[in-house]
Amino acid sequence: MLLSNLVRFKKIIFYSKRITAIVFLFVCLFYQANAEIYHLDLEKSIDIAKEKSYVMLRLEQDLKIAEYNLKSATSKFKTHIDLNFVSPQFTETVRQYEDSTGIYFYPVKQLNYQGNISINQPLPTDGNVFIRSGMSNYDDFYKDIRSTYLNTRIGFTQPLDAFYGYNSIKSSFKQAELAYERSKKQLKREELNLIYNVSNAFYNLLSVQKSADIAYLDLERQTDAFQMSKNKFEAGLIREVDALQMEVDLAEAQNNYELALVNQGAAMNVFKEAIGIELSDSVSLTNELKYEVIIVNPDQAVQLALENRSEIREQEIQIELSKLSLKRQKADGMIRADLTAYYEKAGVSGQPISTSFLQSLQNSYDDFVVRPQNFGVGFTVNIPLLDWGENKALVNAAKSRLKQNELQKTEVQRSIEREVRNLVADLNSSLKRLQLLEKNIVVAEKSFEITRLRFSDGDIDSQALALERNRLNNAYNSHLRAYISYQLMLAELMRKTFYDFQRNELIK
Numbered sequence: 099m100l101l102s103n104l105v106r107f108k109k110i111i112f113y114s115k116r117i118t119a120i121v122f123l124f125v126c127l128f129y130q131a132n133a134e135i136y137h138l139d140l141e142k143s144i145d146i147a148k149e150k151s152y153v154m155l156r157l158e159q160d161l162k163i164a165e166y167n168l169k170s171a172t173s174k175f176k177t178h179i180d181l182n183f184v185s186p187q188f189t190e191t192v193r194q195y196e197d198s199t200g201i202y203f204y205p206v207k208q209l210n211y212q213g214n215i216s217i218n219q220p221l222p223t224d225g226n227v228f229i230r231s232g233m234s235n236y237d238d239f240y241k242d243i244r245s246t247y248l249n250t251r252i253g254f255t256q257p258l259d260a261f262y263g264y265n266s267i268k269s270s271f272k273q274a275e276l277a278y279e280r281s282k283k284q285l286k287r288e289e290l291n292l293i294y295n296v297s298n299a300f301y302n303l304l305s306v307q308k309s310a311d312i313a314y315l316d317l318e319r320q321t322d323a324f325q326m327s328k329n330k331f332e333a334g335l336i337r338e339v340d341a342l343q344m345e346v347d348l349a350e351a352q353n354n355y356e357l358a359l360v361n362q363g364a365a366m367n368v369f370k371e372a373i374g375i376e377l378s379d380s381v382s383l384t385n386e387l388k389y390e391v392i393i394v395n396p397d398q399a400v401q402l403a404l405e406n407r408s409e410i411r412e413q414e415i416q417i418e419l420s421k422l423s424l425k426r427q428k429a430d431g432m433i434r435a436d437l438t439a440y441y442e443k444a445g446v447s448g449q450p451i452s453t454s455f456l457q458s459l460q461n462s463y464d465d466f467v468v469r470p471q472n473f474g475v476g477f478t479v480n481i482p483l484l485d486w487g488e489n490k491a492l493v494n495a496a497k498s499r500l501k502q503n504e505l506q507k508t509e510v511q512r513s514i515e516r517e518v519r520n521l522v523a524d525l526n527s528s529l530k531r532l533q534l535l536e537k538n539i540v541v542a543e544k545s546f547e548i549t550r551l552r553f554s555d556g557d558i559d560s561q562a563l564a565l566e567r568n569r570l571n572n573a574y575n576s577h578l579r580a581y582i583s584y585q586l587m588l589a590e591l592m593r594k595t596f597y598d599f600q601r602n603e604l605i606k
Contacts, residue, residue, distance in 0.1 A: 136375065139384045140300050143373050147296045150374030154292060157285045164274075164281035171274035174267055178218045184234075186211040209237040214249075224265045225256030225437075235458065237451055244451045246462040253440035263429035269422050276415045283408035290593040290605065297589040299372035301582045303365040304383055310358035312574045313351070316567065319550075320344075320351040323563060326554060340559055347564055387581050391529065392588065392599050396522040399595050403518045404511060406596035406604065413507035420503050424496040431489035434480040442472040518594050525587040532584050535577040542573035 138146070148154055187210045195202045214232025221227065231250040238245070260266070324344045331341035370377050404410065445466025447458055482489070549566040552558045592598050596605045 134375070135380045135382075137382050137384060138300075140297060143300050143369075144293050144296050146375065147292055147373040148289065151292055151372075152374065153288060157288050161278075161281045161285050164278040168274040168278040171271045174270065175220055175222065178220075180216050180218075181213070182216075182232075183213045184211055185213070205240060207239040209239070211235055220267060221256070222265075222268065223256060224260035224267050225254065228253050228255075233459070233462075235455065239451065242451050243448055244453055244455075244458050245446070245448045246455075246458040248445040248459075248462045248466045249442065250444075251440055251442040254438065256437045258435040258437060259429060259432055263432045263434075264426045269426065272422065273419065276418055280412055280415050283411055286596075286605070287408045290596065294586075294589045294593045296372055298586060299365075299369040300383070301585055303362075303369040305578060305582050306358065306361045306365045307383065308387070308578050309575065310355065310362050312571060312578070313355040313358040316571055317348075317351040317355045319546075319567060320348045323550070323553070323567075324348040330556070336556070336559070340561075343561070343564070347567075387578075389532070389581065389584060390600055391533075392525075393529075394522050394525060394591065394599055396519050399522050399591065399597075400515050400518050402595040402597045402604075403514050407514055407594070408596075409510050409514070410507065413503065413510055417500065417503045417507065420496070420500040424493065424500055427489070427493050427496045431482055431485070431493065433482070436476075436478045438474075438476040438478075440472075440474050443469070444472065445469055514594070518591075521587065521591055521594060525584070525591060528580065528584045528587055532577070532580040535573070535580050538573045539577050542570045546570045 136142075136146075188208070189210070190207045191205075192203050193206050195204060212232065212234030214230060214234075216228060216230045218226055218228045229250070229252050233249075234247045236245045236247075237243075324347070327336060327341045327344040330336045331338060366381060367377055370379060370381065375381075443466060445462045445464070446469075447461035447465055449458055449461060453461075546566050546569070549558065549563055553563045588600060592605065597603075598605060
């Protein structure tokens with residue numbers, strides 16, 4: 099009984115493993131079917147990142163927001179037309195009336211419907227010209243009266259302090275323009291940051307891939323050396339300790355290669371995330387460690403950075419906004435004056451509630467024709483007499499903020515000049531180091547080949563061969579690091595100057 103249960107249990111485990119394997123296989127096939135294959139160089143990687151990166155997608159929305167705000171500010175200068183209706187509004191309630199004789203309550207039962215249209219034209223001087231025309235009808239069921247009212251008014255308002263103080267409509271438009279320009283500058287700066295980040299991820303992945311290639315070549319060389327030492331030991335030509343040392347070196351080379359493959363997988367995932375593709379997608383990089391010799395003049399680089407860096411323009415925008423804020427604060431302490439004028443025609447009629455609406459409307463129009471016009475002109479002045487220095491203190495605070503922004507601009511300019519000069523010096527030094535290490539590789543390869551032949555002939559021991567092998571690996575890795583450093587410095591210089599020195603063109 100126990101034996102049969104044990105057999106049954108083993109069968110369950112066996113079939114469970116098979117089912118698990120089948121499910122795993124289907125999952126793998128599903129991901130492979132939906133995965134995309136990318137053959138990428140640096141340019142293609144950057145293009146994909148610009149299209150799919152979450153950072154760029156978010157910044158594009160910020161730019162759209164600023165664009166819509168600018169459109170809104172532009173529309174404030176255009177004619178606005180509004181149409182309003184009340185159709186109908188019925189009221190039945192009790193209201194309160196109070197005078198010198200006491201408080202009284204009276205019933206209300208009314209029906210109201212009305213409509214009007216208004217046309218408003220804002221003026222660049224912060225005033226506006228308007229036309230309003232409408233009709234309203236009131237049916238009072240308790241008094242048995244239908245009242246109809248027609249009205250057309252042409253008016254004009256103009257704050258006079260807009261000429262010498264603060265013009266709200268122009269300032270709002272200017273602020274929207276500056277905000278839109280700042281958003282475009284930020285988008286371009288973030289685009290260059292994205293290019294650098296993608297370049298960093300690309301070359302980091304390239305670095306670990308090349309390191310894996312170097313580790314594989316080292317493993318092949320060490321495998322040949324181990325086989326050679328094994329044959330020589332079996333022939334009695336070398337000591338056992340030398341053969342054992344070769345076996346240890348082979349195990350170390352194997353471990354280094356496996357570790358390089360693990361690092362390659364991690365760097366691949368970082369790269370996929372940086373350009374915005376799925377982790378299940380397949381990527382192969384195209385790069386042969388070629389480079390262009392680019393000599394950069396530090397004075398030219400500094401001049402390009404000062405002319406094109408968005409941070410400087412953003413500081414200038416902030417200064418302009420501070421000036422607008424200062425102007426608005428000064429206007430709060432100035433004499434304010436408003437000029438208003440209007441011309442109006444109106445017609446009213448009152449008749450029994452049984453009168454038809456069209457007849458009451460005709461009666462109102464007849465009165466509209468014969469009734470004298472209404473008009474009015476107004477001039478108001480507001481003179482601040484005493485605020486105990488409140489506005490003056492706020493004006494001084496605005497001046498200090500303006501001065502602070504001007505100092506910040508100067509500091510940004512100095513910081514840009516310093517970092518660009520240091521970067522150009524590092525770039526030129528990196529180029530010299532890269533060229534030197536290229537020669538070192540040639541020398542190290544020849545030296546290793548000579549050492550391998552001497553070991554084959556029995557002139558040197560395994561330690562000398564291992565030392566020369568490590569020297570060759572160091573030459574490969576040093577050259578790789580120098581190449582990556584040089585390419586990243588070129589990308590960093592483009593980010594810092596808004597100029598592509600490889601193509602000799604300005605980044606727009």
